[in-house]
Amino acid sequence: MDAFEDLLARAEADPAVVGLVLTGSQARGTATVHSDHDVHVVVRSRNERWHTTRRTAELDEIVSTLDELADTSDLWQRYAFRGARVLLDRLGGGVAALVERQAVPTEAEATAWARDALDGYLNLAYRAAKSRRDGNALAATLDERESVPWLLTTVFALHSRLRPYNKYLRWELETYPLPEPWTAAVFPARALRDPIGMFPDVARLARGRGHGDVLDAWGNDLALLNTYV
Structure with a gap:
């Protein structure tokens, strides 16, 4: 035994x-x-x-x-x-x-996590965009990498889900699929390769879930972010 x-x-x-x-x-x-x-x-x-x-x-x-x-x-x-x-x-x-x-989170939990993580993702995306604009590739890359956990938490919370451990990210998406572009075939690799480039998709998802006010609170800063994605 x-x-x-x-x-x-x-x-x-x-x-x-x-x-x-x-x-x-x-x-x-x-x-x-x-x-x-x-x-x-x-x-x-x-x-x-x-x-x-x-x-x-x-x-x-x-x-x-x-x-x-x-x-x-x-x-x-x-x-x-x-x-x-x-x-x-x-x-x-x-x-x-x-x-x-x-x-399984409650809707109240998922909403709170989504709003907090979305703001964190936007913060790092904006910092990365400023560094790219100013020619500071190292700082931009570090901010882009740091944005990945915030991006993952945001996307899963917006779908009323817990963020999976990285080891199980692909398993989660294969077992409990999400719609494009958050699929197992696309999302994990793109989140690592180009997390800031996913900003338009994140913004559409967030607005669709009723969190446009979090985006709008960034005002004109979003214009810079849109320029560098």
């Missing part, structure tokens, strides 16, 4: 465990020979058997209480639950509902 099977057996035999959630590459079907198993062991409260997270080359045994699984304040951690597989749910779907809540 390997470490993963041993954990399943121990958890299923222990009524203190109310849920088991498989995340990561093993859950998403993207595992390689180097991939371990990431398993969240959900308990009502920690005890001597289930107390701390244990990590090995084969298995990450991540102990979480129900309250911790319900806490959505750690934004970056939430994508871990995208595509997760619930292996045990002694709450009649309650564990699955908490996993879904982690993986």
Whole structure:
């Protein structure tokens, strides 16, 4: 019995465990020979058997209480639950509902993230455009690279989605497709190669989602940005 099977057996035999959630590459079907198993062991409260997270080359045994699984304040951690597989749910779907809540933002959350990220993307795009205008290629390139995370967050939030980890960007777009030009075949490569050049597409998407005021707040600066995309 390997470490993963041993954990399943121990958890299923222990009524203190109310849920088991498989995340990561093993859950998403993207595992390689180097991939371990990431398993969240959900308990009502920690005890001597289930107390701390244990990590090995084969298995990450991540102990979480129900309250911790319900806490959505750690934004970056939430994508871990995208595509997760619930292996045990002694709450009649309650564990699955908490996993879904982690993986899918509310409309209010997505709106707030989109507006914040859009403004950050515009800031760096404008800085890059000014540097290009002034002949400072190094500064422009650095700003362009720095804009990529803001661009990714903006686009996914405008589609009411969490930004995926970079490792799973292509998997996300292939599994849960977005319309052109945000497809798996186009978006990842173009986001890296020409993030500022995507400004017109971002602007159209943002206005279509009702966030034209964020763009308009930049006033005449957008004219410079349009010149250098």
